[in-house]
Amino acid sequence: METNQSIRDAIEVSIRFLDSNPEFYIGSCENGRRKWNGAWWHMATLYEMGEVKQIPSSAIARAKYLLEVQTWPTFVIYPDDYPTSEVDKMKMDCCHCELAEYYMILMAYGCDLDKELPWIREWFLKHQLSDGGLNCEPTAYTNSHKSSIVSTLPPLEAILLYTNRPFTPEETVFLDQGARYLIEHRLVCSKESGNIIDMEWLNPCFPRFFEYDILRGMSYLVEWSRRRNKPLPTDLLKEGMHRLYSHIEATGLRIGRQVFDPQGAWGGHTFPLLEEVARIGDVSPYLTRQLTGIIEQLEHFTNE
Incomplete structure (x- = not known):
């Protein structure tokens, strides 16, 4: 995909930042999202652009x-899940969507995390709940047993997109129940x-990071x-196309939201690449690529 000079220049800024940045820590699920200029956000933006390499x-x-040594490899739901040693207490705790985004970036780059960090x-x-989704709120596993659409999508994508062998029976259940x-939920509705x-x-939101649209x-x-x-599910996808109609132009799909909205709860410092590819109202080549894939599949099934 051809990129304009301003985006290429912004990519170079991010590359230099990542190459020289000695720290790599995104913080907690609650606080880390205000630090939009950390290494994690630069990497995730490049990944979503298809520029992970x-x-x-x-x-x-x-x-x-960070994942190997500085991350607590357990989602804390029960008291026994908490780390006990002082060293482990210093480790980063992850939620499902953050961990899945990390996983997809590194797998897309060429790392074999299934071998190195199974x-x-x-x-x-x-952590799939009986309704087919996941939830980054631990109490969902002890009380409501209801999933969150936001928490669900990144783990589903991680398994669906980064399995280069036949799916195991457990994986097929995971993917099918997620679908x-x-x-x-008709993609956006309360059941x-x-x-x-x-x-x-x-x-439509770009880049999404952990967010859903x-x-x-x-x-x-x-x-x-x-x-x-x-x-x-052609009827559901056609309904989705109808819901997106106001954002579709002849040249592609316009961005309708920024997950890092400076006026919103997660507002914070940004960086040139994020600003270049996330302008509300701009036609996004990256979102348009996804939309085109959906349209092609709908046409294929309609014409069969």
């Missing part, structure tokens, strides 16, 4: 070291009331249908 190997090595894939498969969860859970999800859910269902040889 431009990430310096030194930054990849630091990210992998606990990550096991983490995703272990069922999205279908039952009980049928109302849209969050109207912001109708606004309707296009992300639609893209998962299309790729799940293809890789699992399952029927495409």
Whole structure:
């Protein structure tokens, strides 16, 4: 995909930052999202642009070291899940969506995390709730047993997109139940009331990082249908296309939201590449690529 000079210049700024940045820590799930100029956000932006190979190997090595040595490999739900040693108490705690984003970046780069850090894939498969999704809120596993769409998508994508062998029976259940969860929620709706859970999800977002929008859910269902040889939920996808209509132009799909909105709860310092690729109202070539894939699959199934 051709990029303009301003984006190429901004990519170079991020590459220099990643190559020279000695620290690699995203902070907690709550506080880390205000630090938009950390190494994690530069890497995630490049990954979502399809430019993961431009990430310096030194930054990849630091990210992998963070997962290997400085991350507590257990999602804390029960008292016994907490670290006990002073060394372990200093480690980073992850939630499902953050861990999945880390995993996808490193796997896309060429790391074999399933061999080197097998606990990550096991983490995703272990924490699927009975409704088919996951939830980064620990109390969901002891009280409500209800999933979060935001928490669900990154782990589903991680297993679906980064398995270069036949899926295991456990993985097929994970992926199929995740698809069922999205279908039952009509991508953006409460299963009980049928109302849209969050109207912001109708606004295409780029880069997304951990965030959800309707296009992300639609893209998962299309790729799940293809890789699992399952029927495409065409009516639901057509409904999704209708919900996206106001953002579609002849040249592609316009950005409708910024996850790092300076006026929002997660506002903070940004960086040139993030500013270049995330302007609200701009047609995003990256979102357009996803939309085109959905349209092509709908046409293919319609013409069969």
